[in-house]
Amino acid sequence: MEKEKAILLKINGELKEIGAPSVPGDSVEEIYPRSPEALDIYRHSGSHLLAQAVLELFPGTQYGIGPAVENGFYYDFLTARPFSEDDLTEISKKMAHLVKQNQPIGREIWSKNQARDYFLERRQMLKVELLEEKVSGDEVSVFKQGDFVDLCRGPHLPSTGLLKHFKLLSVAAAYWKGDEKNHSLQRIYGTVFADAEALNEHLRFLKEARECDHRLLGKTLDLFSLQEEAGPGLVYWHPRGARMRHIIESYWKQRHYEGGYELLFTPHIGREWLWQTSGHLDFYKDSMYAPMAIDDLNYYLKPMNCPFHIMVYKSRQRSYRDLPLRWAELGTVYRYERSGTLHGLLRVRGFTQDDAHIFCTPEQIDEEILRVLDFSIDLLKSFGFSEFKIELAVRDPRITGKYAGSDEMWVQAEASLVKALTVRQLPYQRMEGEAVFYGPKIDIKIKDALGRFWQCTTIQFDFNMSARFAMKYIGADGAAHQPYMVHRALLGSLERFFGVLIEHYRGFFPLWLAPVQALIAPLNDDCLPYARGVLEKLRGGGLRVELDARAEGVNRKIRDAEMQKIPYIIVLGAQEQKEANISYRIHKKGDQGKINLSEFMQKIKIKIEEKSLNYEIQ
Ligand SMILES: [Zn+2]
Ligand SMILES: [Zn+2]
Structure with a gap:
């Protein structure tokens, strides 16, 4: 050359x-x-x-x-x-x-x-x-x-x-x-x-x-909308989007219970005292919605869930024997973002964090960080993401006095993050001086089908809030100690993650997430009773199935189902009825021939169970 x-x-x-x-x-x-x-x-x-x-x-x-x-x-x-x-x-x-x-x-x-x-x-x-x-x-x-x-x-x-x-x-x-x-x-x-x-x-x-723009697909597939006149940056989940959110949330909750977490529900507003104590009114006020006065006291919409979880912690005395505590919440928060910066689901004013806080002793942090890291990678993989970019944000060693927490805490926290990444042999980029003032953190970005990276997971130490709220536990020595506190969100926010999922899959979702897994398209009205029977059987088996009973030709029904990116289209005519089976098509792959209904159902259920990305039934 x-x-x-x-x-x-x-x-x-x-x-x-x-x-x-x-x-x-x-x-x-x-x-x-x-x-x-x-x-x-x-x-x-x-x-x-x-x-x-x-x-x-x-x-x-x-x-x-x-x-x-x-x-x-x-x-x-x-x-x-x-x-x-x-x-x-x-x-x-x-x-x-x-x-x-x-x-x-x-x-x-x-x-x-x-x-x-x-x-x-x-x-x-x-x-x-x-x-x-x-x-x-x-x-x-x-x-x-x-x-x-x-x-x-x-x-x-x-x-x-x-x-x-x-x-x-x-x-x-x-x-x-x-x-x-x-x-x-x-x-x-x-x-x-x-x-x-x-x-x-x-x-x-x-x-x-x-x-694959999620705003466009969100409209075509009728998943969600943003309503400018009702308030910019606030998301409306339509039935099909809401169904997907329900699936994501259910799976998330199940995984958290299995992972040793407890779920919390906490309020959406809190008194000024709470935000003064947490420090939000000092350093985060510009991102908060204006307060509302109730009984002459100011209440703020929550921009974060942490102070509420701390209040639960402080509701009783804690012993080292109670720790670690892992408390998770799908907490909806509101943050003010300038209208010019809002962007579909990726940048909004109201969103639901898949949040959790871990409170533990110094002896426990190595294991806790490793657990969170494993959990995060595993969860992201189950949604079909396999490539990650990891950043470790640590303090600037040349600047002292800028950071909350003792030197010892910083050293130990950073060591636990590095250790977890090293044990799992995960390559990462060390970002010196990039840590916020209250603690070091790990950020995990996922790579999508177009090669773009999206920030999802954050695992963040916090030496500030635990001190401001004077959190304590009684140690084995009988004295009071400050627990380590870690914020973590794995998917980030449900809204943003949903936007990324839509773009990554171009709206053609894996079977376990697809809002409609199969559509039944009868050839004509004579086949309707048989079609209704198939519908009931599949729905009874836990599958998300819809029936297109319009007086339209079958080609039109297939075309519309393809537009909706529905994985399976079940075509039923006199022949299928007579043989008591079904003909089915796969999105973009066309006709797959006939199959026995029970077998079809059984094989699909296995695919859903395995979170398979492949639709073909062997
Ligand atoms: Zn938090
Ligand atoms: Zn120039």
Whole structure:
């Protein structure tokens, strides 16, 4: 393969344009187009190209900021009217034209006054604002291509001709500086790669991601909805979604009882005292809903379940003989998220954590952490996820005084997390300084069918709340001690996990989770009595089955069932009735022939029991 031409240089660790001077002894590194570092520069340059095209096509438009983001870039514009799809097409054409012209991209150092005059003259008030806010010295670095000038530190590609493989993706409204009180801007998203192959691969990925978008499938399969007028970020579970939630919850509860947990139910609101004691009003108030006054006292909706579990702990004296205590709750919490950040089921304002708290003695934490880790991995596997990314967040050893809890506690807690990961030979990334102030933690992300990672499990020590609530147990020595407290959620939240399940399976769920496992499609009304008998028998056997009794042709019934991604379609006609058997089809695989009803039922039940991902009946 022909060696790719370097596009930039790194001289003594600093990025420079090709041809930048260096002296003997300098470390000079070449940057190649496909490297992550280069892609970031492509994307940054892509955003400038976009802004240049917009300004040429729509004079008078103000331009704001245009950063490179993961897999692409965007640029924010203040426009007289929103951009349309047609506008995007025109902008793309203009960008392609500028690429063809291969304009050199160059850096200049201007005085702050010169830059201010330049932008004031062009009535670019967003830029003037940025200049005043971000530039403290007298000089400012700008990049120029053609007539286009942008405030920027760079680096950039040397010329527009290198930006051939770009694609504008979408346009959305965004507030200036993310603040709802500011102007609403038009944000155009795009992406750019160094070669056509990489661009096309990314566009294929985006297409697939769109097809498995849980918001779209949630609608098609009638699983859930979000009702803006009734409150954004609050989830309505429709019958089929609710059925799946019931299955997930039942399984979760059963596994917790088997795993030595007890279940709790605690209130949804708590008095100010509770949140003051827990510290939430000091450091979490912005994420809480405003209080409601009852009998002249303020009550808050719960953003977390922990203080309630602690109250149960403190309801009586605890001895070391009572520990460990493992208390789980599917606790619905409410947190304020800015409306601009809400996203389907993935980012909501009300959600149900699959929460638990473990209270134990120092001698018990190694075993408890290992148990939680095993439990988490096993539970996630039973939902069909087999690849994980694990992060261990620990304190920054250079900063002391920032953290709650004693040094000894931190050392022991961290050691127990590392030990569990090591014993199970699970690779992990150590994130120094990433721990929150109250304790170290392990985060587990699952990989979905498209290769994306989703955060699910958190296993988090808490040295703060146990101290604030003055939790105690009487040790073997007869003295009072502070127990170790661990928060853990395995799936994360039911809403979010459901969203991930929908995307991972594209709505075609494993049999044990499918809201409707089989649909009965009779050929005509004469077969209805037989169909009703089959329905009753299957339902009696515990299967989730529906009957399509509409006066529609069987092909229509099959088509609709396929749209609903129902795993089995049972087709019944005079022949099946006569032979007292059934014909069945598998979603997307078509006709599978005839089978005896009892045998069908028996084999399916085994598949459900085994949580099989395979639908074929041998
Ligand atoms: Zn730039
Ligand atoms: Zn907690």
